Amino acid sequence: MVTYILRRLLLIVPTLLGVLVINFAVIQFVPGGPVEQLMAQLTNKENSLGSGQGARALTPAQVGEIKAMYGFDKPAPERFWQMLKQYAQFDLGKSFLQRKDVWGLIKEKLPVSITLGLWTFFISYLVAVPLGVLKAVRAGSRFDLVSTVLILVGYAIPGFVLGVALLVVFGGQLQWFPLRGLVSSGWDDLTWGARIVDYLWHITLPVTAMVLGSFAVTAMLTKNAFLEEIRKQYVLTARAKGLSERQVLWKHVFRNALIPIVTGFPAAFISAFFAGSLLIETLFSLDGLGLLSYESVIRRDYPVVLGTLYLFTLIGLVTKLVSDLCYVWVDPRVKFD
Template structure:
């Protein structure tokens, strides 16, 4: 396992390099960069002040100063190499437009994404695993058919569409839940108990919109894994020994059936922290990682875009390695050699 772990760790370096290189090259061909945006704004402003014709360009010295301000006075290979050296020391750079370090922006936006992700993760698994077991035990029954229908319908409805429906019905018409934000404006003046209630009050609709479509795959995977284990010889042997059906299912079958579910825990759990739900955050006015990434692409804020890409890619690669190692931890029969 040590040799396998070493190989996987070494493979992270070229993989991360390839991801950054491809995205950096794409960025070079995208029009309307930060320098071009500032040049356009200054040109229009100067023409309005001087009364000159619209679209008159600035002089070469001003253009050179603006490009140097954003570092575009250097050739692309040099800028890429400089970016790699910064990332190697975990310096993600500074935003072009917000005058803040990328690390600071991530820390500011992460609590919202953590709130959405963790609630979605725990509620999804708490619903999906018991539901999958119940469906496997009652396979072919009316309960199995109806729950499969409901799960597939929930999976087919996009979270954004469901969020709009929830917002219109429960936030607009019935006014049971707030329309925006993670907390109320007077949250700081509330007691601790009132803060918890206010937070749960705000988080209910966005989490519901995310949960209904996210647990379908886990529920069906649990059911199929459970059915596959029930048909194996060791289950017949356990029943032949006179063990109770509940003991057979929950002590023997469940342990083996949950192997593909448990090995996916690391990726799902880490994803809960860093996977921004862009449409849900936009719909409910939640300023999280999804909205930050989207705005950085629109505004061509390259340090934010590439810095968060580097951070999340690195976390994703390490998490994938941990998920693979979990196979050995859960099932000792798995050998990487």
């Protein structure tokens, strides 16, 4: 086990390096970077003040100053090596546009993503797992058929499309829920009870739009895992010994059937914070990590793009290792030899 963990930890380094190399190389060929954007802004500003004298380009000295300001006066390999040294010290650099540390921006946006992620994770599992167990126990019944159709229909609807529909119907026409934001403008002046109600009022639509996809996957995975275990020989043996159906289900089937679900907990928990919320945050004007990543890519804020990519990739690789180790914790028969 120790050897396996050390080997996996060592493999994180080349994997992380490969991800950074590929994305850094792609960035070098993407047009419209921060240098070009600032040059265009300065050129337009000078032309607007030039009283119709014609377009005037920036001088080579001015262009050199702009490149030096963003660090683009150095060769790409040197910039990449300097970036790696910063990342080794967990220094993610400073945003080109907002002039803030990337760490500071992530901490600033993280509460919104944590809010959406926690609600999505807990609602998905607390509802989907019992529903999956019930569908497995009553497999082939009308309840199983109807619930499967509803789950698959819901899963087929993208979260963003559902979010638009929820906004139009419940936010626009019926005006039952707010259209944007996580809390109301006068939230600080409310009592604690009113704050909780206002907060739940705001997150109802975005959480509903995010839960649908993960809810469907978890419910069907639970059902299939339980069906597979129910049909095994040890279940027939337990029933032949006179155990009740409840004892067979919860004492024998439950632990084995939950292996694929429990081992997916770490990845599902982390991904709920850092993935899948980009469109939802944009749609509902929630200032979280998803919206930060989207705006950084659109505006070519490379330190934020690469910094968040480095952090999220590292978290993803460590989470994958934890998920694999959970197999041993849940099922001691699993070996990593």
